[in-house]
Amino acid sequence: MERVCKNWAEEAFDENLVREDFWDEFVANGTAASAEIHRVKDYAAAKELLLSLHAELQPAKIVAAGAEDSAVLTGIYEALAAAGSQVYTDKFAIAEQAPTADLGISTAEFGVGETGSVCIDAYSYEARIVGMLPPVHVVLMPAKAIVKNVTTAFEVISRVFRRGYAGFITGPSRTADIERVLTLGCHGPSRFIVIAVEDTAESGDA
Amino acid sequence: MADGKERNLKKEIDEKLHDGIMRDALSRFVDQYPAARLHAYENVDSIETLRDDLSRMKRETVEHIEEVADTFEREAKARGVEFYRAKDGDDLKQFLLRICEENDVHRIVKSKSMATEEIHLNAALQEKGLHVRETDLGEWMLSVAGQRPSHMVLPAIHLNRHQCAKFFSDELQREIPSDISYMIHTARKVLREEFLSADMGITGANFGIAENGAIGLVTNEGNARLVTTLPRIHVVILGYEKLVPKITDASKILRLLPRNGTCQRMTSYMTMVDGPTPVIRKKDGKYVEEMRKVYYILLDNGRLKAAHNPKLKSVYQCVRCASCLNVCPIWTLVGGHVYGHVYSGGIGAILTGLLDGGMENFAKFSDLCIGCRKCTTICPGKIPIPDLIQELRETYVAEHGLALPEKTAFQAILANRRIFHTLLRIGSVAQKPVQSGGFIRHLPLFFAGMTKGRSLPAIADTPLRDRTSALCAENPAQPVQKAAFFSGCNLDFVFPDTGVSVIRVLQDLDIEVCYPQEQSCCGKPVLGIGDRETAKKIARQNIAAFEASGADVIICACPTCAETLMETYPELLAEDEGWQQRARSFAAKVREFTSFVAEAYRRTGRKLPAAAGKVTYHDSCHLRRGLDIFEEPRELLQATGRQLVEMKDADKCCGMAGAFGVKYSEISLPILQEKITNIKETGADTVAVACPACMMQLRGGMDQQAPEIRVRHIADILAEQLPGKK
Numbered sequence: 001m002e003r004v005c006k007n008w009a010e011e012a013f014d015e016n017l018v019r020e021d022f023w024d025e026f027v028a029n030g031t032a033a034s035a036e037i038h039r040v041k042d043y044a045a046a047k048e049l050l051l052s053l054h055a056e057l058q059p060a061k062i063v064a065a066g067a068e069d070s071a072v073l074t075g076i077y078e079a080l081a082a083a084g085s086q087v088y089t090d091k092f093a094i095a096e097q098a099p100t101a102d103l104g105i106s107t108a109e110f111g112v113g114e115t116g117s118v119c120i121d122a123y124s125y126e127a128r129i130v131g132m133l134p135p136v137h138v139v140l141m142p143a144k145a146i147v148k149n150v151t152t153a154f155e156v157i158s159r160v161f162r163r164g165y166a167g168f169i170t171g172p173s174r175t176a177d178i179e180r181v182l183t184l185g186c187h188g189p190s191r192f193i194v195i196a197v198e199d200t201a202e203s204g205d206a
Numbered sequence: 207m208a209d210g211k212e213r214n215l216k217k218e219i220d221e222k223l224h225d226g227i228m229r230d231a232l233s234r235f236v237d238q239y240p241a242a243r244l245h246a247y248e249n250v251d252s253i254e255t256l257r258d259d260l261s262r263m264k265r266e267t268v269e270h271i272e273e274v275a276d277t278f279e280r281e282a283k284a285r286g287v288e289f290y291r292a293k294d295g296d297d298l299k300q301f302l303l304r305i306c307e308e309n310d311v312h313r314i315v316k317s318k319s320m321a322t323e324e325i326h327l328n329a330a331l332q333e334k335g336l337h338v339r340e341t342d343l344g345e346w347m348l349s350v351a352g353q354r355p356s357h358m359v360l361p362a363i364h365l366n367r368h369q370c371a372k373f374f375s376d377e378l379q380r381e382i383p384s385d386i387s388y389m390i391h392t393a394r395k396v397l398r399e400e401f402l403s404a405d406m407g408i409t410g411a412n413f414g415i416a417e418n419g420a421i422g423l424v425t426n427e428g429n430a431r432l433v434t435t436l437p438r439i440h441v442v443i444l445g446y447e448k449l450v451p452k453i454t455d456a457s458k459i460l461r462l463l464p465r466n467g468t469c470q471r472m473t474s475y476m477t478m479v480d481g482p483t484p485v486i487r488k489k490d491g492k493y494v495e496e497m498r499k500v501y502y503i504l505l506d507n508g509r510l511k512a513a514h515n516p517k518l519k520s521v522y523q524c525v526r527c528a529s530c531l532n533v534c535p536i537w538t539l540v541g542g543h544v545y546g547h548v549y550s551g552g553i554g555a556i557l558t559g560l561l562d563g564g565m566e567n568f569a570k571f572s573d574l575c576i577g578c579r580k581c582t583t584i585c586p587g588k589i590p591i592p593d594l595i596q597e598l599r600e601t602y603v604a605e606h607g608l609a610l611p612e613k614t615a616f617q618a619i620l621a622n623r624r625i626f627h628t629l630l631r632i633g634s635v636a637q638k639p640v641q642s643g644g645f646i647r648h649l650p651l652f653f654a655g656m657t658k659g660r661s662l663p664a665i666a667d668t669p670l671r672d673r674t675s676a677l678c679a680e681n682p683a684q685p686v687q688k689a690a691f692f693s694g695c696n697l698d699f700v701f702p703d704t705g706v707s708v709i710r711v712l713q714d715l716d717i718e719v720c721y722p723q724e725q726s727c728c729g730k731p732v733l734g735i736g737d738r739e740t741a742k743k744i745a746r747q748n749i750a751a752f753e754a755s756g757a758d759v760i761i762c763a764c765p766t767c768a769e770t771l772m773e774t775y776p777e778l779l780a781e782d783e784g785w786q787q788r789a790r791s792f793a794a795k796v797r798e799f800t801s802f803v804a805e806a807y808r809r810t811g812r813k814l815p816a817a818a819g820k821v822t823y824h825d826s827c828h829l830r831r832g833l834d835i836f837e838e839p840r841e842l843l844q845a846t847g848r849q850l851v852e853m854k855d856a857d858k859c860c861g862m863a864g865a866f867g868v869k870y871s872e873i874s875l876p877i878l879q880e881k882i883t884n885i886k887e888t889g890a891d892t893v894a895v896a897c898p899a900c901m902m903q904l905r906g907g908m909d910q911q912a913p914e915i916r917v918r919h920i921a922d923i924l925a926e927q928l929p930g931k932k
Contacts (some may be wrong), residue, residue: 178343
C-alpha cells in the first residue's frame, strides 16, 4: 500500500515531540469533537473491542485497509470475517464495495492533544475511501504516539511529507449549514471511532 | 444585482433590515460567537502570540511572494503536477475549459473555493455544457436556488429551515419536509451520486506550501476529501495569498483558522494533497489503478499588484475565516448580500476593490465600514481592515475625484476655517424654527429617517471659541504647566459646555489653559471620504495655530480628533518637506483628556468630593481600539465615588461613527437601540462617555427613549464636582 512514510515511528517521531503525556487532552478534545476514543492494552484487546463493536453494528460489509502490510491487521480482519461479515481488504475490492459498505477500518499514525485529531497517512486510494464512504469509520493507532499541539504535529509531518496525501481527522463528518444546527454524518461517516493500542508490537497474539 | 447592473444600495439595505428571519439568525449568532470563540482558545497559552506568529509569517512571505511562488511551482511540477499561472478570470477559464476538453470531462464536483466564486467560474463552465456541482451543503443548496452565499464560512446563515426545505423541494422535484437532519441526509444521497460519477474535482486551498508543493484544505463535511479522492482529475485553484514557505507554516494558520472561523479547535477534516496520488476506477468493465491527474492554477487577478502596495499587501494576511464579519456591527444587521458580489464585510470591501469588480464596486459600499476597529481585535492575521478601506478610498478619490456635493462641502468649506465657522454660526440661527430644548425634534420630512428614534443636537448659540477668553482669564496664578485645548468641531459648536468643563478640570489641576483661535476641524471627515490633499491643508493650519501657543501639552477631549492629531498628521505630512518634523513635534504633545487627567490625579493625589449614584461607561471605538485607552476613564469615574456598573458590550460601537450615523441612519439606529437596551439594563442613572460623537448619538437616543438617564462626558462629570464651580 502506497504511503507517505513506511514507518512513521522510525522516520518521523522524536521522543521530545511524540509522547504519551498528552493523552488526557487528546481524549478530552477528541471527545468534544464527537470522536469515540478507546484505549486498549494490545492488538488482542483491540480485536476483542472490534468484535464487540461488530456485534453492536452487525455490518454486512466491511472495507478494511492496510492488511497487505500488517499481519496483525490481517488477523483482526479475519476475525471480523469469521464473525459473519463480508470483509474486503484487496484494494480493487475496496474500491468496488466501499460505496455500499457499513464499516470502514484503517490506521492513524499519531494523535494531537490540543485538538483531539488523529494524523492519517492516506496516500493510497483505499486508505481514503474506507474512511469516507461508509457510515462508520474505525482507526487503530498507537496510544503512546500523541503530540502536544498542531505546531508539534507539523514538525513531525514536515520530517516525512514529501509527496502524497496526509492530514487530520477530528471526529466524524459534520455540518451546521442549516440554522447552525449540528448534524453528524454529512458527506462522510457519522461515527468516528479511535482504538488506541498501548503495546503495538506486532508479535502479540492478535 | 451584480453583472454591472446599477445597484440601489439604500433599497437593498432596507430590504435586509426588514428580513426578520435573517435578522434573528444573525443576532443569535453574533451573541454566541465571542464566547464560543474564546472557549476554543481556552487551551492555548496566548492568542496574541498565535496571531503574531501568523501575521509575521504572512508578512514575511508577501515580501518575496514571487520567489515563494516559483518554489511552489518547481516543487509541484517535480511531483508531476501540471502548473498554470492565470493572470485573471478569463485566462483561468480558458485554460480550464481546455483541460476539460483534453480529458473528456463532463461532470465536475467542487468544494468551496472563494477564488472560483470571485471569477464566476461555475457559470462559465455551465455555459459550455459542463455539469458542475458545489458539494459544500450550504453552497450546493444556494447554488441550486440561484442564491449567493452571505458569509464565507456560513453561506446560508441568512436562511431558516423552511426556506431551505423549499430549495430542496424545488431542486429535487418532490416535497422535502423542513426537518434539518432529513434534509442533510437527502443532500448526502444526492451529492454522493455526484461524487461517484464526477470526472473532475475542483478545490480551492486554505494554504499552498512552497517547500513541498502541497496544498491544504479544511472542511467539516468532508466534501473536500471526496472531491480530492474520487474523481480521476483534481484541479486546485488558489490565489497567491494562500502560499506559505514551509510545511510548519501551515500550523500557524491551522491553530487560528478553525477557532476563529467556526469556534472549533480543529475542523473534522484537514487534508493535504501533494502531487498525484493513486485513483482506482472502472475502465472497460474492470477496476484499474492509475495516477490521478493534478493541475494547480495559481490565480493573480490583482493579487500581485496588491503585494507590492505598502499598505494593501496586508490582505495577504487574510485566511478567509470571516471572523471580521462576526463582530462587525454593520454586517450583523444587514448580512452579507449588500456588499460585493463575493466577498462581504470590511475585508470583503477590500477584496472586492482589489480582486472582484474593482474600485467602482468598492466605492459603492466601502462606506458600510463604520471604522469601529472591532475586527482588528480578533483578525487572526492582524489586518488593519479599516485602515485598508481608508487607503482604498484615498486611492479612489485621487483617481476619480470627489462627487460634487462632497467636493463643495469639503474642499471649499472645510478647508477654509472662516467660511466653515461662519456657516456653522448661520446654522445656529437658521435651525431655530425646528428646535426645542437642546435638540432638533421636528426636522423637515426628508430628514425623517435621521430623527426617528433619535434627536439630533442643535448648534449652540455661542460657540466655545467665543467663550474662551473669559474662561482663560480664570487661569491659575502660578501654573505648573501650560495646556493648549484642541476642542474639535463638536465641543466648539455643539457641546461648548463640555468644552468649558474640560478647561475647568484642567485649571483645577493648576494648569494654564489657552485656546488658539486659528484652530479648525481636525480633518477626519475629509480623510473619511478619502480626500488626503484637503486634509493636509487642514493639518498644516492646525499645527501652525498650536505652535504659536507655546504650550507644553495639547489636550483633546474627542478621541477621534486626538487620534487624527497624534497618528494621522505625522503620517500625512511624512513626505512634506519642512512639515515633517513640525507634525511630529506637534503630535508628540497631544494628549487625550481622560488619560491625561487620570494620570495627573494619580500623580498629584487630587481627590474630588464624593458623589452618589450609579454610572455606566460606554467605550468609544476610537478611544478603546484606536488609542487603547479604557482603564483611565473608568478610574476617573470611580474617583468620583460613584458606583461603576459595566454594561453588556460596553465597547461595541454606538452607531454614530462620524457621518455614517447620518448617511446610513437606518443602520445606525438599530445599533443605537441595542446600546440603549444595554444601558437601561445596568440600572445606572448616568451613562458616561469620553467622546462627543458618542455623546451626540446616545443623547439623541436617550432624549427620546430614556430621558431619565443622563448622558455625560467625563469632563462634565468631573467639573460638576469641582468645589466652587457650577
